[in-house]
Amino acid sequence: xxxSLSSVTKTVTETVDTESTEDNLIVDRWTNNISYRQxxxxxxxxxxxxWWQPYIHDFRKLVPFLFLYNxxxxxxxxxxxxxxxxxxxxxxxxxxxxxxxxPVARGLGLAMLILCTFTALSLSAVSSWCLALVVHSxxxxxxxxxxxxxxxxxCAARHRPLPAGSETPPQSFFFNFVLKLKxxxxxxxxxxxxxxxxxxxxxxxxxxxFIACKKIYSYSKLxxxxxxxxxxxxxxxxxxxxxLKGSSRxxxxxxxxxxxxxxxxxREALEFAFIQMSVSQGTLIMLGSYCPKQKRMLGNTSVxxxxxxxxxxxxxxxxxxxxxxxxxxxxxNNSTHIVKGSSASIIIWADFVARxxxxxxxxILTFFTLFVLSVCSTGGLYILNFLLTWPVxxxxxxxxAVVAFVVTYQYGQSTFCEDVFYAVGEYPCVxxxxxxxxxxxxxxxxxxxxxASSPVPESVAGWSxxxxxxxxxxxxxxxxxxxxxxxxxxxxxxK
Numbered sequence: 001x002x003x004s005l006s007s008v009t010k011t012v013t014e015t016v017d018t019e020s021t022e023d024n025l026i027v028d029r030w031t032n033n034i035s036y037r038q039x040x041x042x043x044x045x046x047x048x049x050x051w052w053q054p055y056i057h058d059f060r061k062l063v064p065f066l067f068l069y070n071x072x073x074x075x076x077x078x079x080x081x082x083x084x085x086x087x088x089x090x091x092x093x094x095x096x097x098x099x100x101x102x103p104v105a106r107g108l109g110l111a112m113l114i115l116c117t118f119t120a121l122s123l124s125a126v127s128s129w130c131l132a133l134v135v136h137s138x139x140x141x142x143x144x145x146x147x148x149x150x151x152x153x154x155c156a157a158r159h160r161p162l163p164a165g166s167e168t169p170p171q172s173f174f175f176n177f178v179l180k181l182k183x184x185x186x187x188x189x190x191x192x193x194x195x196x197x198x199x200x201x202x203x204x205x206x207x208x209x210f211i212a213c214k215k216i217y218s219y220s221k222l223x224x225x226x227x228x229x230x231x232x233x234x235x236x237x238x239x240x241x242x243x244l245k246g247s248s249r250x251x252x253x254x255x256x257x258x259x260x261x262x263x264x265x266x267r268e269a270l271e272f273a274f275i276q277m278s279v280s281q282g283t284l285i286m287l288g289s290y291c292p293k294q295k296r297m298l299g300n301t302s303v304x305x306x307x308x309x310x311x312x313x314x315x316x317x318x319x320x321x322x323x324x325x326x327x328x329x330x331x332x333n334n335s336t337h338i339v340k341g342s343s344a345s346i347i348i349w350a351d352f353v354a355r356x357x358x359x360x361x362x363x364i365l366t367f368f369t370l371f372v373l374s375v376c377s378t379g380g381l382y383i384l385n386f387l388l389t390w391p392v393x394x395x396x397x398x399x400x401a402v403v404a405f406v407v408t409y410q411y412g413q414s415t416f417c418e419d420v421f422y423a424v425g426e427y428p429c430v431x432x433x434x435x436x437x438x439x440x441x442x443x444x445x446x447x448x449x450x451x452a453s454s455p456v457p458e459s460v461a462g463w464s465x466x467x468x469x470x471x472x473x474x475x476x477x478x479x480x481x482x483x484x485x486x487x488x489x490x491x492x493x494x495k
Contacts, residue, residue, distance in 0.1 A: 037301045040085070040287050042223035043278045044309030045230050046377035047123055047370060049316060051345045052275070052388065054268055056320045057338045059253035059328075061265060066317055068259070068269035069276075070310060076443065077273035079435035080400040081284060082302045083407060086428065088288020089298055090419040095282035098289075101416075104484075105406040107476030111399055112282035114469045118391040119281060119377075124208070125384050127374035128200035129346055130367045132178050137363035142354050144173035151176050162331040170350040171336075174343060207375050226372045233369045234312065237319045240356055246329025247322030267450050270443075271393040276313050277306070280396035280403070295425035320345055323352035341385045390462035394450065395469040401443035402473065404436045413437065 055065040091098040096109035136143055147155030147169050155172035156162050167175070175181050180194050211222065241247050258265060274280060291298055327336050327348070338344050349370070353363040407416050413433055421427045451463065 036290060036292055036297070037304060038224055038227065039290075040284075040301050041305045041308045042227050042376075043283055043287060044276070044305050045227050045312050045373070046278075047126055047374035048275055048377065049309065049312040050230060050234075050373060051126060051316075051349075051370060052342070053317050053320055053345050054272060054340065055265075056317065056324060056348060057340050057344045059250050059321075059325070060255040061258050062250045062317065062321050063254035064256050064259050065265055065269055065272075066314060068266060069272050070314065072270045072273040073277070073306070073310060075435060076270060076400075076439055077277045077279060078302070078306050079432050079439065080274065080279045080404065081277045081306065082298075082428070082432055083404060083436060084279065084284035085288035085291070085298060085302055086416070086420050087403075087407070088285040089291045089423045090416065092289050094289065095285045098285055102406045102411045104410060104477055104480045105402065105473070106480065107473035108399060108402060108406075109282070110472035110476070111395065111469055112280060112285075114472070115391065115395050115399070116281040116283070118387055118465070118469070120208075122384055122387045122392050123374050123377050124201060124204050126342070126346075127204040127371050128197045129178065130371035130374060131200040131203065132197060133346070133350065133367040134364055134371060136178075137360055137367065139360070142350075142359050142363055143177070144170040144350055145354050145359075147172060148176065156331075158330040160332065161334040162337060166337070168327060168331070168336055168338075168347075168351065170354065171338060171343075171347045174347050174350065179343075204371075204375055211376065223376065226369075226376050229369050230312065230373060233366055234315050234319070236362075237352065237366075238315060241319050241322040241326070241352065244322060244326035244329075244355065246325040246327075246333075249325030249328055249333075250318075250321040263449065267446055270446055271397060274396040274400060275393050277309050280399035291424060293424060297426075298420070298424045299426050299429075319352075320348045323348050326355070327351050342388055386462065387465075391465040391469055394447070394462075394466045397443045397447045398470060399473070401440040401447070404443075405440040408436045408440075 055061045087098050091101060093100070094109075095112050096106075099106045099109055147157055151167070151172045153172075154163075154166045155169055156166040157169075162168070178194075178197070278284060288298075291301070324336065324338065328334070338347060349366060350363070353359055353366050356362045407413065413436060417428050417433065451459075
């Protein structure tokens with residue numbers, strides 16, 4: 001390539017021609033900009049954003065938790081989100097092969113795939129719940145509007161204090177007639193296999209299979225449908241929850257002192273920020289490899305995705321918090337006995353749609369939306385809670401820390417930023433570069449501190465799964481270092 005065509009070139013290898021960056025960058029792979037941006041933003045609009053809210057059960061901690069979550073999203077989750085997209089942009093490879101730029105970190109790809117597998121297993125269980133509630137919504141009236149005489153523990157009607165040991169109608173219906181689950185913990189076993197949920201679970205995976213077999217171009221049309229549906233449900237729910245008495249309870253009862261009672265809420269807010277933006281599971285690297293070669297496409301797309309993630313997640317948390325406050329009001333501001341876990345948001349969604357005029361229609365629409373989101377995102381209740389608490393969330397922090405460390409200190413941050421510039425015509429801003437350099441140590445300290453403060457009976461199995469996700473990273477890094485130094489010593493000895 002002659003110098004007259006370009007004065008700025010980049011040598012890829014010694015045998016590959018240089019490439020012009022002064023010419024207009026070519027838009028490839030996509031016929032328009034909206035398709036690619038929509039696909040990246042869609043990774044931040046899923047079942048996790050509209051369902052998984054760790055502190056929706058606790059009025060004291062919900063608002064402080066949301067505050068921490070948004071702060072950590074700015075300083076930790078967004079830089080990691082941009083970095084993974086940029087890795088795909090620079091390498092144009094998948095999650096396993098992109099680590100050719102730093103062979104010492106080849107185990108990161110396998111660790112991300114294992115984490116993604118645990119996530120898919122968890123979300124497919126949620127999709128079976130949502131499909132079951134869609135089917136039950138076709139009754140002449142919603143079956144969780146009233147109490148069943150056979151419910152155990154007993155169910156209590158509204159507009160009176162909730163007796164100790166009793167449950168609200170939506171909670172009672174979900175546990176007794178959807179999960180058919182005993183409520184005496186692991187002492188009563190993990191529960192029996194529910195044939196109805198098993199069928200819905202299989203249906204969910206069949207749909208996932210057909211979606212996965214489609215090309216990414218047709219998948220972009222599907223995500224446009226699901227994203228529009230999700231925001232329609234959020235807008236309708238936001239208007240609906242405002243009119244409910246007691247919906248502001250979470251603001252009156254919030255206690256900012258909980259931020260100083262324990263480091264646990266800080267750690268969970270950090271983990272929540274990563275899972276909400278799909279960081280450390282390989283999805284973003286794959287999406288980055290499809291990025292059109294156009295200036296400011298990477299930066300604008302990541303900012304839009306960040307905004308969409310914060311809107312969908314924060315709006316859902318406030319909607320569910322308001323609905324929980326209204327439920328609390330119905331029982332004379334007594335405890336609703338809703339506990340922390342994966343079932344809390346589903347129960348509150350069920351109670352919320354039952355309050356709307358035309359409740360069957362809104363119930364079908366809401367749970368169908370959650371079902372579509374769970375299928376596109378992709379055990380028993382105890383197993384699901386266990387997976388979400390351990391292997392689905394905790395490995396994301398060390399993986400993100402190692403990615404930032406490898407790119408910044410092993411591959412070279414300046415070299416990587418130049419690669420991004422030559423790939424899409426933009427240079428990462430100072431804020432991102434500072435975050436990549438400083439956050440790895442904070443993330444690793446947070447991860448290690450969690451190992452010391454975990455409850456002993458649960459931690460053995462939990463940390464075993466977490467370490468299983470991280471094992472490929474440790475093993476392949478060790479083998480690479482042994483091979484590298486062994487070969488270097490042999491060469492030095494021969495000389």
